[in-house]
Amino acid sequence: MASFRTHARIRRSADDVWAVVSAGERISEWFPGMVSSAVDGDVRTITLRTGMPLIEQIVNVDHHLRRFQYSVTGPMPMRYHLGTADVIDDTLDPAEPACLLVYSTQIEPDPLGFVFDGAIADAVANLARLLDDHAIEIHPAAPAEPAAQD
Amino acid sequence: MGRKILFITTDQMRYDAIGANGGTVARTPVIDQLAAEGVSYDRAAPQNVVCMPSRATMVTGQHVGHHGVWMNGVPLPEDAPSVAAVLGAAGYRTALIGKAHFEPLLDPFLRFEENRIGFSGQPGPHRGFDHMELATHGAVGFNHYANYIRQNHPETIGGFFQVLDGDLEVSGVGGGDTGAPQVKANPIERDWYHTDWVADRTIAWLDGLAGDDDWFCWMSFPDPHHPWDPPESERSRVDWRELDLPAGYIEDPAEREAVLDAKPRHWRLWYDGELVGNYEAPAKWVPATLTADQVREVNALAHIENELIDEAIGRVLAAIAAKGWADDLDVVFTTDHGEFQGDFGLLFKGPYHVDSLMRLPLIWRPAPSAGGDAARVSRPVGLVDLAPTFCRIAGVDVPQWMDGSPLPVDDADADARGFERTTTEWSSRQPDGTEMHLRSITRDGMVCTAYRPGTVHDGTEGELYDLALDPLQRINLWDDPARRALRDDLLADLADHLVELPTERRAEAPV
Numbered sequence: 001m002a003s004f005r006t007h008a009r010i011r012r013s014a015d016d017v018w019a020v021v022s023a024g025e026r027i028s029e030w031f032p033g034m035v036s037s038a039v040d041g042d043v044r045t046i047t048l049r050t051g052m053p054l055i056e057q058i059v060n061v062d063h064h065l066r067r068f069q070y071s072v073t074g075p076m077p078m079r080y081h082l083g084t085a086d087v088i089d090d091t092l093d094p095a096e097p098a099c100l101l102v103y104s105t106q107i108e109p110d111p112l113g114f115v116f117d118g119a120i121a122d123a124v125a126n127l128a129r130l131l132d133d134h135a136i137e138i139h140p141a142a143p144a145e146p147a148a149q150d
Numbered sequence: 151m152g153r154k155i156l157f158i159t160t161d162q163m164r165y166d167a168i169g170a171n172g173g174t175v176a177r178t179p180v181i182d183q184l185a186a187e188g189v190s191y192d193r194a195a196p197q198n199v200v201c202m203p204s205r206a207t208m209v210t211g212q213h214v215g216h217h218g219v220w221m222n223g224v225p226l227p228e229d230a231p232s233v234a235a236v237l238g239a240a241g242y243r244t245a246l247i248g249k250a251h252f253e254p255l256l257d258p259f260l261r262f263e264e265n266r267i268g269f270s271g272q273p274g275p276h277r278g279f280d281h282m283e284l285a286t287h288g289a290v291g292f293n294h295y296a297n298y299i300r301q302n303h304p305e306t307i308g309g310f311f312q313v314l315d316g317d318l319e320v321s322g323v324g325g326g327d328t329g330a331p332q333v334k335a336n337p338i339e340r341d342w343y344h345t346d347w348v349a350d351r352t353i354a355w356l357d358g359l360a361g362d363d364d365w366f367c368w369m370s371f372p373d374p375h376h377p378w379d380p381p382e383s384e385r386s387r388v389d390w391r392e393l394d395l396p397a398g399y400i401e402d403p404a405e406r407e408a409v410l411d412a413k414p415r416h417w418r419l420w421y422d423g424e425l426v427g428n429y430e431a432p433a434k435w436v437p438a439t440l441t442a443d444q445v446r447e448v449n450a451l452a453h454i455e456n457e458l459i460d461e462a463i464g465r466v467l468a469a470i471a472a473k474g475w476a477d478d479l480d481v482v483f484t485t486d487h488g489e490f491q492g493d494f495g496l497l498f499k500g501p502y503h504v505d506s507l508m509r510l511p512l513i514w515r516p517a518p519s520a521g522g523d524a525a526r527v528s529r530p531v532g533l534v535d536l537a538p539t540f541c542r543i544a545g546v547d548v549p550q551w552m553d554g555s556p557l558p559v560d561d562a563d564a565d566a567r568g569f570e571r572t573t574t575e576w577s578s579r580q581p582d583g584t585e586m587h588l589r590s591i592t593r594d595g596m597v598c599t600a601y602r603p604g605t606v607h608d609g610t611e612g613e614l615y616d617l618a619l620d621p622l623q624r625i626n627l628w629d630d631p632a633r634r635a636l637r638d639d640l641l642a643d644l645a646d647h648l649v650e651l652p653t654e655r656r657a658e659a660p661v
Binding site for chain 2: 002031032033034048049050052076077079109110111112113114115117118119121122
C-alpha cells in the first residue's frame, strides 16, 4: 500500500480553513480537474473534467478534531483508499492567525498513489493560495462539539 | 528561406535495429540511405534510459540536473525552455506529431497540458510547438490518435494489447505464438495503426505550409516500444521461427546467471522476479521464465515495427520532395533509449546502463544544399546535443541554457570541439520505497557506472566495461585491480562533468 502526505501553512484561522475543507460539496472549487461535486448523505459524487465520475464515501467529519476523511469507492480500480485532511491551529501571534492543512493518503494499488499524491499537492497549494488571497468564500462550518471531559 | 528540419524519433529502438548499423533482419532502406548520405554516430547515448527524462533532454538540450525530470512521472514544467520556442522565435513553423511524453500519461484529473490538448482534440500550441497532434502506444489515453480510433474505428480498440492490468501495473500478460509478454496479434488495418497515422498527420501538417516557410517538425513514432502488437497483416514479413537469437542473448541458463551475478545485485534480483525497480517493466513478469522462442518472437515483431517506420519515413520524405523542399531538408533520426530485446535474458528497460539501452541509432543527414561529406563518428555524443544542432542548422545562436553542443560532422571535428565523454543517469523511487541511483560515464571506449546508496545498493557497487574487448558487456571489471586506476580516473571525470540535480521534484504519475 502506498502512503503519501502533503501539507501547507495557511495564514487564516483554523476555523476558516476548516469551514472550506469540511464542506465536502465544495471540493470542486479547489481540487484540480473537477467540474462539479455534490453530497447526498455520506456519498460524494464528483464529476471530473474528462466527464468521468468519482464516487466517494465520506467516512468521518470530526468538527472537534477538524478532520475530514473519505474513501474513493469507484469507478477507479481502487482496492483501498483513505484520504484524510486535518486542519491544525498553528497561530503563533493572535493578531496573525494561521493553521496547517495536512492531507494524507493511503492507497492501493500503488500506481494510483503517484497520481493522487500529485493532484492533492496541487489541490492543497491551490486552496492555500485561495485562502491566503481571500479568494474563496467562507461559510461557517457546523459548530464543534465540546471536547469530552474526563 | 532557410533549411527545413525533420526530426524523426522512434521509441525504445536499439542501435542494431537498422541496416546502416549492422542490423540484418529489418529492411530499413530509407534510414540506411540517410545514413549513407549523412553522418552516423556510433556512440550516441541518452542522458537517461526511460522516456520522460530522455525526451525532456531532447526538447531542452539540457541534462537531467537542469531540466529536473529525474524519473518517469515527473513532469517537465510548462515553462521549461524549449528548442521549438527558440526556432519559432527565429521564424520557423513548428510541430510535434506523435509521442511527446514530456508530461505524465496517467492523468485522470487532466492536470497536464498534453492530456488537455489530446482530450479537447485541439492541436496545441504547447512548449513552443505551433502544432501538436499526439499519440502513444495504442488507442488509449488522452491523445489525438486515440480520438481518431475512437471516432473512426472503435471496433479496433480491443485489438491492441492492453498495456495496464487491473491494478494499473504494466501488464506481463503473454500472447502471440509463444506467450511472450506484451505480445498480441492485432487485427487492425495497417493504415489505421499509429505508425502510419503519425506519417499521415505529418504530411497533412506539411501540406498546410507555404512553400517558402521554414519549419521544424518532430515526427515521433511510438514504436518499437512495447507492446509488440503490430498489424497482424504484416506479421509474415519476419517469421520468428527462422530468426537467429540475438548475440546478446545467452542461451545457457547457468552461463547467463553467472554473467548476471557478476553485476550489481539488482540485475539478478530482477531476473529472478524478486525486485522490479521501475514501473516500466511488468510487475508480475519474471524474466527467468523468458524462453528462446519468446526472444525470437519479440525480436521479429520489433523488426516488423521498424520496417513499418522505415516505410512511413519514406512516404514523408517523398511528400517533402514533392513540395520542392528536398534540397534544403535536414533530417535527424534517433530514439529516446534502447531495449534489452533478449540481451542477458531480459526484456524492456530499467536501471541498467549497458549498450542494450544506452547505445542509440543517431543519424544526421544535413541538407544537400549545405554540402558536407558522409561520415561515421566514433566519439561519444549525447541526445543533449540535438537541440543545439537544430539551432545551428537554423542559423540561430545556441542559447546559454542548453548544455550540449552542435553535433560534430566527423571525428576530427569531434576531437577539435571536445566530444570526449557522455554522462547518463538514473534515479528511481517507487511507492514501496525501492530506490536506485546510477551515474555513468562513457569515455575512451569504456563505460563506467557508479551506484549511489539506495535501498538495493550501499554505494560501493559499480560496473566497468571495455566496449571494444567486451562489446556485449558480460565481464564486469569494476573490481579488477588492473583497472582500478582507470576506474578511479573515470569516476573523477564523471564527478567533474555530471550536472547534479538540486532537488527532486515530485513524481506525479507512475509514467
